[in-house]
Amino acid sequence: MVKRVFISADHGLAVVYFLQSDVVPTLLKAGIEVILLTDDGLINQISSRFGQPGLTVEGLRLKEAHRYAETFQPGKQWWLQFLRRVGASGRINVEALTSHIRQVQAEAEGKRRLLMPFMKAYVWLMRRSKTARNWVRKAQLQYSPNLYQDLFEKYNPDLVISSTPGWRLDRYLLREAHKRGIQTSAVVVGWDNPSSYSLPGAQVDWITCWSEKQFQELVEGDDWDPRRVNIGGIPSYDGYFRKEWLLDRGDYFRVHKLDPDRKLLSYACSFITFSPNFQNVEALAKLVASDKLSEPCQLLIRLHPNHFLNDPLFAGERKRIEKLAQDYPHVHVVEPVPLGGELGYYSGEDMPEKTSMMAYSNVFLTVYSTMVVEAAIHDRPIVSMCIDTPGGWNRKDHFSLALSEIGEWPTHQRFREADAGKVIFDPEQLIAAIEDYLKDPLGGTESRRKFIREEVTFTDGQAGRRTGEFLASLIYKKTRDMGAA
Numbered sequence: 001m002v003k004r005v006f007i008s009a010d011h012g013l014a015v016v017y018f019l020q021s022d023v024v025p026t027l028l029k030a031g032i033e034v035i036l037l038t039d040d041g042l043i044n045q046i047s048s049r050f051g052q053p054g055l056t057v058e059g060l061r062l063k064e065a066h067r068y069a070e071t072f073q074p075g076k077q078w079w080l081q082f083l084r085r086v087g088a089s090g091r092i093n094v095e096a097l098t099s100h101i102r103q104v105q106a107e108a109e110g111k112r113r114l115l116m117p118f119m120k121a122y123v124w125l126m127r128r129s130k131t132a133r134n135w136v137r138k139a140q141l142q143y144s145p146n147l148y149q150d151l152f153e154k155y156n157p158d159l160v161i162s163s164t165p166g167w168r169l170d171r172y173l174l175r176e177a178h179k180r181g182i183q184t185s186a187v188v189v190g191w192d193n194p195s196s197y198s199l200p201g202a203q204v205d206w207i208t209c210w211s212e213k214q215f216q217e218l219v220e221g222d223d224w225d226p227r228r229v230n231i232g233g234i235p236s237y238d239g240y241f242r243k244e245w246l247l248d249r250g251d252y253f254r255v256h257k258l259d260p261d262r263k264l265l266s267y268a269c270s271f272i273t274f275s276p277n278f279q280n281v282e283a284l285a286k287l288v289a290s291d292k293l294s295e296p297c298q299l300l301i302r303l304h305p306n307h308f309l310n311d312p313l314f315a316g317e318r319k320r321i322e323k324l325a326q327d328y329p330h331v332h333v334v335e336p337v338p339l340g341g342e343l344g345y346y347s348g349e350d351m352p353e354k355t356s357m358m359a360y361s362n363v364f365l366t367v368y369s370t371m372v373v374e375a376a377i378h379d380r381p382i383v384s385m386c387i388d389t390p391g392g393w394n395r396k397d398h399f400s401l402a403l404s405e406i407g408e409w410p411t412h413q414r415f416r417e418a419d420a421g422k423v424i425f426d427p428e429q430l431i432a433a434i435e436d437y438l439k440d441p442l443g444g445t446e447s448r449r450k451f452i453r454e455e456v457t458f459t460d461g462q463a464g465r466r467t468g469e470f471l472a473s474l475i476y477k478k479t480r481d482m483g484a485a
Helices: 010-021 023-029 042-049 061-070 074-086 095-107 110-126 130-142 149-155 172-177 193-197 214-221 237-243 249-255 278-290 314-327 351-359 371-377 412-418 427-439 446-456 462-483
Strands: 003-008 034-037 055-059 160-161 183-187 206-210 227-232 263-268 297-302 329-335 365-366 382-385 422-423
Touching: 003 042, 003 130, 003 149, 003 172, 010 023, 010 034, 023 034, 034 042, 034 314, 042 055, 055 074, 061 183, 074 095, 074 130, 095 110, 095 193, 095 412, 110 130, 130 351, 130 462, 149 172, 160 172, 160 462, 172 183, 172 227, 183 462, 193 214, 206 462, 214 227, 214 249, 214 446, 237 351, 237 371, 237 462, 249 351, 263 278, 263 351, 278 297, 278 314, 278 329, 278 382, 278 427, 297 351, 314 329, 351 422, 365 427, 371 382, 371 446, 382 427, 412 446, 422 427, 446 462
Parallel strands: 003 034, 003 160, 034 055, 160 183, 183 206, 206 227, 263 297, 263 365, 297 329, 365 382, 382 422
Antiparallel strands: none
16 A cells, blocks of 8 residues: 655745755655645645655645634633743753743733733743643643544545644644544754744654754653654755755855955844844944954845744844945845745745855854854854844833843753854954954864764764655554554
């Protein structure tokens, strides 16, 4: 009988993970048909771009899932999602989760504000009690709208794979699969995901992660059975290790009108949900324009996907950054390429852009972004800029978090403890950090290599194949077990 899997790709990073790596080709090579579920509006686009024998693209019905979450006992669903997200065991670093609690509390209104003290008390209990965590895990399972009945009956999959263990709207697909007795698996697509999103939102049988670090977060923080957690590396980065996406330096510089005789400082906007980035960008732009550095430099600014959300704060900062590039010499802006639909600006459409930006940067700067991992793969000197803006976003209904306060978040802490780059808090420190790296471009190379080994495990460009083989083994292992029975 034909073996089939469903793959839920409800995010641009998931498209990269599954379709721009060896994961799906490995499944197909193993004789497994793949039904990829993604944004309904992108079915034709993804089919045209990635279509191949054995791969079928279907709609994930995200609008219907949103509607169910917002109309069927929305208050109860929202609070269960909140408790699930922040209720990890205190055995791991929960600083990122605590910041989310602070955000929810600051932005809460009406009944939500009144209930918040009771919910915080239950989170306190969850941090200390597996029984309390299990109650939340079980309570959320009652919300399963059966949105995919026809697809399950049409394809009869042997395994359902998702890019999260139900942290997003994929929870409804995974819950329905479990009710039908179908095996489920999740993959971790983001560096900070296990430490930022906590407990599963569905009953998921298996999960594959990047590293021993994430393994510990999943097992000790989120109560995963260690026998059901696989360390497979991160398939999305195989192309970096294999240098598949790298553009010619001359061609890349011409695209952005960069001066080949000036050193390149690149800044990737990050953390903008909690804090403006303009103060960082402005400090860099003034520094480059003043020619105060020991060598002539230029600045390339990569906007964040959230800069394109329908939010006046984020859009306003994007416009200020674009104007900065017009007003200052040697300052340039690059936009992430949108995939479209619900998947937005997190996409793999511009992997050659990202790769080349990092590879040709003399110094790479950001705010603890996941791109510090990617830049370390390219062995680029890294600076995390944490210059505070007084008052943050300065809007009463929008929570702000000072950049000087986020160093203890799990991934940020690991970056600092690994000495994978420098962290600066003011313009004077910024100048010193850049000068150090301009004088010694290879400074910190060994620390960066160690950091990469600890964070992504496999550096041979074969994580996609390994992950695909692991997922295929779940199907054939179950088949063998059924035959033995």
